[in-house]
Amino acid sequence: MITLKDVNKTYFGAVPLHVLHDINLHIGRGELVSIMGASGSGKSTLLNILGILDSYDSGEYWLDGHLIRNLGENRAAETRNRLIGFVFQSFNLIGYKDAVDNVALPLFYQGVGRRKRRQMAMEQLDRLGLADRAHHLPGELSGGQKQRVALARALITNPSIILADEPTGALDSTTSKEVMQIFRELNADLGKTIVIVTHDPGVGAQTNRVIRIVDGRIEQQ
């Protein structure tokens, strides 16, 4: 599903920063893996490359059998929208839209009509146990509820891959376990390929494989 061969990435700021060094990585269809490393080790950079949100300088990234390289914004967006759902530490919900409208948003960009969008979003919220929160604004929800809304939004387009950047980073330990349980169910029951970036060993322990990154290098397993 995901293969990186000798991928390198440098941020060319005032002082160039070589953040990813010869990354080799394979993540198979239906895997539940975590990428663990300290703050600043390059986890988010790596996840953004996997999500075609950022480019890389050398090497190859193969996603679902296609070489991801210089796609251009339209094809990158098309590939992302078709294959990938994103979840972030800070939820990235729109504050003035209620839960159902937040979840329905990706369908708007796919040209799905309003009635159908809302119906599908309600179903997705219901599946994640949030039907009774559908008309609440993000500010009226707990952290765990917000992350479940964000998960519903990630799932609404039925992506085969979910990429999550520190999804439990803003949650207490009990809520963190609940959210991790949802990831485990999405993997076990729906066969989603799930990649979770975290610095929390407790989160890593709830995935089926831990990939360690140190100073932009994958540790030999």
Ligand code: ADP
């Ligand atoms: P992590 O997610 O593991 O904390 P990041 O991938 O966010 O690590 O960052 C890795 C390194 O790259 C850090 O030193 C960070 O400051 C730097 N960095 C991240 N994004 C940028 C950017 N857009 N421009 C320049 N440097 C960046």
Ligand code: MG
């Ligand atoms: Mg990060």
